[in-house]
Amino acid sequence: MKFYVHREDTPQYTVVFSWEDQHEGTVGNLLQQFVQSYNLTFQGVNELDVEDVFVTKSQSSRQAISNEEQVSRVVRDQEDIFVMSKGPPAVIEPLQNVQSSPAGLEEDDNGNRESRASSEEASNVADKHSFSQTDDDIDLEDMRDLLEGDSPGGELRSSPQRRHSWEGSFDDVSIANLQIAQLKREQNKELNTGHDAQHVLIAKCVQNAQRLVDQKHCDKAVKIYEQVNRLFPHQKECLLGLASIYSSAGRPDKALEYLRTAVEAFPDHADLKCRLADCLLDLGQGKEASRLLYEAKNILEKKPDTKPNQLFDLQVQLAKAFILLGKHTMALQMCQAVVKEKKDHLEALLEYAELTYKMSSAHAKEALTIVMTLMVNKKDWMLPRDRLVNMMKYIPNGLKIMEGEIHEAIKSVPALVFLSNVFRDHGDVSNATQLLEHAMQVEPSHCTAFLSLIHMFEAQDRHVEAFKRIRTFLKQNPDMSIAGLKNKVFLPILKAVKEDIYLHATYPRVSGISADMQPPQQRAYNDQELNLLAVMFTLVKILFVKGALGLLPSFTKLLDPAHADRDLHTTLIRNEAAYYSTISQVMKIKLNPSSLENSPQFVYVAGDSHCITPAWRSIQYKGATHVLHPLLSTGTKIWHLRPEAKFFTKENFYNVMKKAPRKATVIFVFGEIDCREALPVCLAKCRYDSMEDTISRLLEIYTQALLGLKRKYKFTIYVHPVPPVLDLTRPTVMKFNTALKSTVEATSGLHWLDFVDELLCDHGTMLDSKFEFDGTHLHPCYVETLEKALSKAQERRTTSSPRK
Incomplete structure (x- = not known):
């Protein structure tokens, strides 16, 4: 069971306990655990x-529960209990004057409890201490906004499995607020050895900031670090914390300023010089990095307590600097020297492999062995994976060598x-496919490997081949079942x-289905059944994308019972299930397969899943009937299309674009996943400083990708607004659409479809009910609105003078 233990005196604190019913712990044990957690925090x-x-x-009533009572006997699931003081609360200076009203416990629509402080509490604290809050200060209202949906966190409010991390974020920010308020009071006090409240409070603020980083709320952590650093400049841990956040966010230029400040403030700290050198290496500045590293080396060699590993790490950094400076022989010698002394120095081994794999086939074999070993022994280290994929681009018969090495x-x-x-996620779809083909030779009936193989065929736009392979797989495994199906x-x-199968609009004459037909058993699917079901769902997606509309009803009739009421959105096949659900519902709305006969004219709709609902429907365009032909790029974000990206969805996108003929009319509908995921994630990770900066970067990526396609294929390109379907993300989506419209209208060669406002009601705050479909996509009836917008955009394009 789960229950909540609260301390309502200032500072407030809550611990969520998960307690097994059979656990024999007493209330006294529970109290000890609570007090231990509380004291660690404060x-x-x-x-x-x-x-x-x-x-x-x-x-x-203040009626105490006996410490001898068993917790499982006196506490119920989801209950709130309280830890109270036997006498007046003992609050150590300097927090004794902080007063606040108790936080209320409210339930959301799903019965989930959220611990929230009132807005009056934050203002009372501010008034009590007479300090003004800057725009960068963290307020309790920030976390209230997160929980109520004004930012990405709101999405998690009804998600029990992820709720706990947000409770932790709320506590950490609230506690940091109290501590920073006290720091502001302590700012002008003289620090002495007898009373080190400043040091304690600074340490606790840093600790809370680090917890926020661990919870992937780096933007909140930055506010804490910056506030502490403003109050007490040159705090080493704050400077390092800020530098670490920005380095991890891929912004070494931003990290550089904090590291330079740290080195200037602590010139005798070798570790800071090494951190600054690392940052310079990321920026390609090998000369300054090597100077700093030699300075650090001199400091370390003079210290009696320097450990050998510190010098080994420094030598590897120097090797990286020499690589940047073109001194590969010196770099190799340094790495060899480190490995000779410490055979398991991982970074030295990796750099050695990188420096030698092109020398000969023997060196290539050795390098692959090293990288594979590092991948196995340190699974959370991503760099060896990147190096492996890169090496395979240059090593002839690399897969055969690798196969020989992993035995x-x-x-x-x-x-x-x-x-x-690993290869797929780094954009090497070809080698990923070959490895899966090998897997199918090893175990021909392995559903997980087969599903992955089919997805790789999708990424390469090899849909017909995927269809044939699925048919062969089912034929070879006729009695394999999905809970009896x-x-x-x-x-x-x-x-x-x-x-x-392409444009297979006619319904085949099929016999013998009902004889063997059994509805799937009502029980949880095992892993094999889930993967097999995902294969079938993917087959339905492939048939739909290829326009094989005549085949689909037979499949959906069999698969709908396997999909219904199974909570597949909580399983590993949630993406396949989501596509299937959308297509199954689309097929139940009037759709005329005969429109695909006799070589129709097409307007192509390129997008993620949002190109599904308008697909294969007829519109009038340029005075003639055209059919909306989907160009599906599964799961593709605009963020994936940036030049430096390697994720396989980028290859999927460009492979799919080849299917549209030159000079075709293509409508692009991307960006919904970015608004739902990429924008909040980029902000939380501090990749950008504001929503506006993030949107601006996404629009730059999008327009450059579209203009590149226009130059290559001479497409007539229309840009579809991001569908404002989800209540939670609609404010972000509309902000993005406003910027997208402005950018498209200012870009020669791109044309905006101006109809997003027609999808909304209640002054643009809600989706019009007639366009509601499955909670994620627009109802296919919106095609009529799309058709009118396309006609107007076409008219503007042909009548307006060319833009300069």
Whole structure:
């Protein structure tokens, strides 16, 4: 069971306990755990003694629960209990004057509890201490906005499995506020050895900031670090914390300023010089980096307590600087010297492999062995994966060498799938596919490997081949089933297809389905069944994308019972299930397959899943009937299209674009995933300083990608607004659409489809109910609105003078 233990005296504190019913712990044990957690948080500032507090179910009666009682007997699931002081609360200076009203506990629509302080509390604290809050200060209202949906955090409010991390964020920010308020009071006090409240408070602020970093709320952590640094400049941990955040965000130029400040403030700290050198290496400044590293080396060599590993690490950094300076022989010698002394120095081994793999086939073999070993022994280190994929581009017969080096592992299908995922995620779809083909030779009936292989065919736009492979797989495994729904049930439909599936609009004559048909059993699917079901869902997606509309009803009739009421959105196949659900619903709305016969004219709709609902419907364009032809690029974000990106969805995007003929009219509908995921993530990670900066960068990426396609294929390009379907992200989506419209209208060669406001009601705050569909996509009926917008845009394009 889960319950909540609160300390309502200032400073407020809540611990969420998960307690097994059979656990024999007492209330006294519970109290000790609470006090320990509380004291770790408020160490040196406000601590409790377990003898001075008691547990009660009611703050008003103060009736204590005996410490001898079993927790499982006296506390119910989801209950709130309280830790109260036996006497007046003992608050250590300087927090004794901080007063606030108790935080209320409210329930959201799903019964989830959120611990929230009132807005009056923040203002009372501010008034009590008479300090003004800057724009960068963290207020309790910030976290209220997160929980209520004005920012990305709101999405998590109804997600029990992720709620706890947001509770932690709320506590950390609230506690940091109290501590920073005290720091402002302590700012002008003289620091002495007898009273080090400043040091304690600074340390606790840094600790809270680090917790926020661990929870991936770097933007909140930056505010804490910066406030502390403004009050007490040159705090080493704050400067390092800020530098670390910006380095991780891919902004070494921003990290550089904090590291330079740190080195100037602490010139004798070798570790700071090494950190600054690392940053300079990221910026390609090998000369200054090597100077700093030699200075650090001199400092370390004079210190009696310097450990050998410190000097080894420094030598590897020097090797990296020499590589930048073109001194590869010196770099290699340094790495060899380190490895000779410490055979398991991981970075030295990796740099050695990088320096030698092009020398000869023997060196290539050795380098691959090293990188593969590093990947296995340090799974959370991403750099070896990047190096492996890069090496394979230059090593002839690299896969064969690699297969020889991993020996028995190559016979393990999970190992092959893992390696395939490494290549896939770094954009090498070809080698990823070959590894999966090998996996299918090792174990022909392995559903996980087969599903991954089909997805790789999708990424390469090899849909017809994917269809044939699925048909063969089902034929070879006829009795494999999804909770009793056997593969052989689908075979009569697949065997009825004698020609290319593309634009297969006619319904095949299928017999023998009902004889073997069994509805899937009502139980949880195992992993094999989930993956097999995902294969079938992907087959439906492929058939839809290829316009094989005549085949789909037979499949959806069989698969709908396997999909319904299974909570597949909580499983590993949630993406496949989501596509299937959308397509199944689209097929239930009047759609005329005959419109695909007799070589229709097409207007192409390129996008993520938002190109599904308008697909294969007829519109009038340029005075003639055209059909909206989907160009699906699954899961593609605008962020994936940036020049330096390597993720496989980027290759998928450009492979799909080849299917539209030259000079085709193409409508692009991307950006919804960015508004839902990339924008908030980029802000939380501090990749950019504001929403406006993030949107600006995305628009730059988008327009450059579209203009590149226009130059290459001579497309007529229309840009579709991001569908404002989700309530949670609609404010972000509309802000993005405003900027997108302005950018497109100012860019020669791109044309804006101006209809997003027509999708909304209530002064643009809600989606018009007639366009509601599945909670994520627009109803297919919106095609009429799209058609009118396209007609107006076409008219503007042909009548207006060319833009300069």
